[in-house]
Amino acid sequence: ATVVRRADYTAPAFWIDTVHLCFDLDPAKTRVLNKMTLRRNPDVPAAALRLDGDDLNLARVLVNGAGTSFKMDSGQLVLENLPEGNEPFALEIFTTCAPVKNTKLMGLYVSNESFFTQCEAEGFRRITYFMDRPDVMASFTVTLRADKEKYPVLLSNGNLTDSGDLDDGRHFATWIDPHKKPCYLFALVAGKLVCREQHIISRSGKEHLLQVYVRPGDMDKTEHAMQSLIKSVIWDEARFGLPLDLERFMIVATSDFNMGAMENKGLNIFNTKYVLANQATATDVDFANIESVVGHEYFHNWTGNRITCRDWFQLSLKEGLTVFRDQEFSMDLCADPSARAVKRIEDVRVLRTAQFPEDAGPMAHPVRPDSYIEINNFYTVTIYEKGAEVVRMMQTLVGRAGFAKGMTLYFARHDGSAVTCDDFAQAVADANPDSALAKLLPQFKRWYSQAGTPRLAATATYDAEAHTYTLNFAQSCPATPGQESKEPFVIPVSLGLIGAASGAALPLQVHGQSNVGDSHLFVMTQASESITFEKVLEEPVPSILRGFSAPVVVDYAYTDAQLLALLANDPDPFNRWEAGQRLALLIAIKYIASDAGGSSAIGQNDTYISAMRAVLRHPTLDAAFKELVLTLPSETYIADQLEVIDPQRIHAVREAMREQLATALFEDWQWAYAAHSQNGAYQPDTLSSGRRALAGLALNYLCLAARSSGDAIWPGKAYQRFKDADNMTDRFNALNALVQSGHALATPALARFHSLFQFEELVLDKWFALQAGCTDRGGQVLPAVRQLLKHPNFNIRNPNRARSLIFSYCSANPGAFHRADAAGYVFWSEHVLELDAINPQVAARLARALDRWKKLAEPYRHAAQAALQRVAAKADLSNDVREVISRALA
Ligand code: B3K
Numbered sequence: 001a002t003v004v005r006r007a008d009y010t011a012p013a014f015w016i017d018t019v020h021l022c023f024d025l026d027p028a029k030t031r032v033l034n035k036m037t038l039r040r041n042p043d044v045p046a047a048a049l050r051l052d053g054d055d056l057n058l059a060r061v062l063v064n065g066a067g068t069s070f071k072m073d074s075g076q077l078v079l080e081n082l083p084e085g086n087e088p089f090a091l092e093i094f095t096t097c098a099p100v101k102n103t104k105l106m107g108l109y110v111s112n113e114s115f116f117t118q119c120e121a122e123g124f125r126r127i128t129y130f131m132d133r134p135d136v137m138a139s140f141t142v143t144l145r146a147d148k149e150k151y152p153v154l155l156s157n158g159n160l161t162d163s164g165d166l167d168d169g170r171h172f173a174t175w176i177d178p179h180k181k182p183c184y185l186f187a188l189v190a191g192k193l194v195c196r197e198q199h200i201i202s203r204s205g206k207e208h209l210l211q212v213y214v215r216p217g218d219m220d221k222t223e224h225a226m227q228s229l230i231k232s233v234i235w236d237e238a239r240f241g242l243p244l245d246l247e248r249f250m251i252v253a254t255s256d257f258n259m260g261a262m263e264n265k266g267l268n269i270f271n272t273k274y275v276l277a278n279q280a281t282a283t284d285v286d287f288a289n290i291e292s293v294v295g296h297e298y299f300h301n302w303t304g305n306r307i308t309c310r311d312w313f314q315l316s317l318k319e320g321l322t323v324f325r326d327q328e329f330s331m332d333l334c335a336d337p338s339a340r341a342v343k344r345i346e347d348v349r350v351l352r353t354a355q356f357p358e359d360a361g362p363m364a365h366p367v368r369p370d371s372y373i374e375i376n377n378f379y380t381v382t383i384y385e386k387g388a389e390v391v392r393m394m395q396t397l398v399g400r401a402g403f404a405k406g407m408t409l410y411f412a413r414h415d416g417s418a419v420t421c422d423d424f425a426q427a428v429a430d431a432n433p434d435s436a437l438a439k440l441l442p443q444f445k446r447w448y449s450q451a452g453t454p455r456l457a458a459t460a461t462y463d464a465e466a467h468t469y470t471l472n473f474a475q476s477c478p479a480t481p482g483q484e485s486k487e488p489f490v491i492p493v494s495l496g497l498i499g500a501a502s503g504a505a506l507p508l509q510v511h512g513q514s515n516v517g518d519s520h521l522f523v524m525t526q527a528s529e530s531i532t533f534e535k536v537l538e539e540p541v542p543s544i545l546r547g548f549s550a551p552v553v554v555d556y557a558y559t560d561a562q563l564l565a566l567l568a569n570d571p572d573p574f575n576r577w578e579a580g581q582r583l584a585l586l587i588a589i590k591y592i593a594s595d596a597g598g599s600s601a602i603g604q605n606d607t608y609i610s611a612m613r614a615v616l617r618h619p620t621l622d623a624a625f626k627e628l629v630l631t632l633p634s635e636t637y638i639a640d641q642l643e644v645i646d647p648q649r650i651h652a653v654r655e656a657m658r659e660q661l662a663t664a665l666f667e668d669w670q671w672a673y674a675a676h677s678q679n680g681a682y683q684p685d686t687l688s689s690g691r692r693a694l695a696g697l698a699l700n701y702l703c704l705a706a707r708s709s710g711d712a713i714w715p716g717k718a719y720q721r722f723k724d725a726d727n728m729t730d731r732f733n734a735l736n737a738l739v740q741s742g743h744a745l746a747t748p749a750l751a752r753f754h755s756l757f758q759f760e761e762l763v764l765d766k767w768f769a770l771q772a773g774c775t776d777r778g779g780q781v782l783p784a785v786r787q788l789l790k791h792p793n794f795n796i797r798n799p800n801r802a803r804s805l806i807f808s809y810c811s812a813n814p815g816a817f818h819r820a821d822a823a824g825y826v827f828w829s830e831h832v833l834e835l836d837a838i839n840p841q842v843a844a845r846l847a848r849a850l851d852r853w854k855k856l857a858e859p860y861r862h863a864a865q866a867a868l869q870r871v872a873a874k875a876d877l878s879n880d881v882r883e884v885i886s887r888a889l890a
């Protein structure tokens, strides 16, 4: 395996101007004729033409119509005797490949008897020999030929320019993409599909055809995706002035897909999970995810496709920016500020439970990495979610209007080209020359180059006589692989002060500044710095990092009383929620540390309980927000706060806290369930979703409380709800309450759920995931998972199904996975190896379940190490898994 380094980038020796691909589609042997026109890049020294290829059978190479000499060098086709001079020349390459054998799902593959492609990052080389790099942009013409009966629908990028019948029951279609593109955005689809379509007129008066293609039988689940697409088109035009630049925009769903979706120009290919939804089969969360993924892929049309990445180290240029855009899209669709805050909290929760641990582990890498072995391993929460936070900080520093100006300048400068993260940051800064971003740009860009999560330590002093309040901040960032010491970051810290006694939001008067508000943006640039507020008439509680204004950890020694004041009064909903999480964390950490001989008994925690009651019963807070506050920090997030992780101890303490919340608030939960469980006709809007989420949480706690009291009423009610619900959210929440509380009714409910939905793949995924993610009580989960591997509906080759069973157990159920007898790790190593032989990308994701093994307490640590070593000992591991495992063991 070779290491690819960002510093080694060189411009391509040739440009490919046009490509005409002609496919004779056949599952066992597809023939691909690739006719290109190329020319030398006059700006770089002459060199041989090197074309990437992988798993192809090469039949013929012609230059300007004549045979030519070539050689093969580490998979590449190398042509040395090409015409001299800068004139364009024709290159024709004929290859075949075997889509039906393609279990990696990269390149051209077959799923449910249809053909699909996935090319990003380096899958196009599995279709034909090409310069498979994003800075080579060509005009594509594609002709598809296939059996008409088996493959009535033939799609590729751009516009359909010709189609018709051929001999032998075959037919053809020709597509021309009017936009130049890198080959990773190429796509084709062929199969028996049906589509929902809609014509829209965009602002400029242009007409566009929108289509959502699915398998026959799934048409009744396409309405929401279509609506989401229409909303996306409208939003990008309104917020950033970016119109749809295509006559035709297609979305196609497939059930075999390595990730969520792919933004191929004009022909997005989606995992069915992010397209198909109706109220009977999809939950509120599914509906929301579909909206944001449809938005995300659509927004890539400008941020990714019109302007693409120069090289894969710049991946966050398109991914961080596009995640930021889809987050803003979802927030802008919210009816009220409270729903916006809920979305922000959910996004931050993902960042902190997934990205912070990544930043602290063996796979830590900067938002713009310096090297990789397998690029597919770098489609990470750091590139995506931390990348989005970096873009968000830019917006914070230049303001919302300033950021829109920055986007406009970015497109004015770079439309149609392949650029770098530097180009983006420069455009935003240049569009806002007087902003803090422009003044601090080189330092700000450390967010792109330095890995690790910065810590912001804060202390405060209040001078009651002078009425001044000083906050002192010190920033630091832990070492990460290859980066021992870090330079200070630019950290925008949004601040407020709450009167400790009055609970009032205090006016903020900063020395020498005239404007007084109740929120202040403090832009920290030094290793340590302080800020003093004047005319502070009462002792305040600091509200630090409002709205999570930077991706950092705030260390401030809050007392319980201070946190209670913030939880009750902070006008910033994010910090209000955060105060509740901190209160819970303080309790969890206290009991985890005071291991009373392994007992999970915990104390009374009366203040915490009454604070939670006050939130639950609060007259004006909305249900979605309450649900977030009343949900304890996850085991993963708790683990991330600790030096040494004892997963069983964390699990036991968190479960004890859950039981305490369940029993101590029993009457409140009854009230909450009654008050939120009737919601009228189903609509997946934020308001009623929030009510269903809170009712679901209430039912969960009520069944948990019933478990300790032996009461049968609530499990009975949950079972009834499970049977009667008219939507998947309520039905699944009821099933979940029975399964997680380990009640006997869980067994018949699971059986009934299976028989009701045995023909609904996505619902079966939920059925597998629920059992694999179930609370472990005495080690029953692993044997159940092993049993489910033999279930007729299980199929390890389908990534969704593999994720629903294997990943739900290994990556999302720490209490069941980390077993003292090491059996969870044995299971993990078996399946990393089994999956690696089928689909290395999926295997490498699973491999990451043991990233943090060095922090584990014994006996887990040694057992995890042994499992990693067993995987490492396999001689023919993929680069994907090899890279993850070697970094973990390093
Ligand atoms: N750009 C794709 C991800 C491709 C992953 C390749 N391993 C989807 C997205 O981020 O929108």
Ligand code: ZN
Binding pocket: 296, 300, 318, 319, 322
């Ligand atoms: Zn993306």
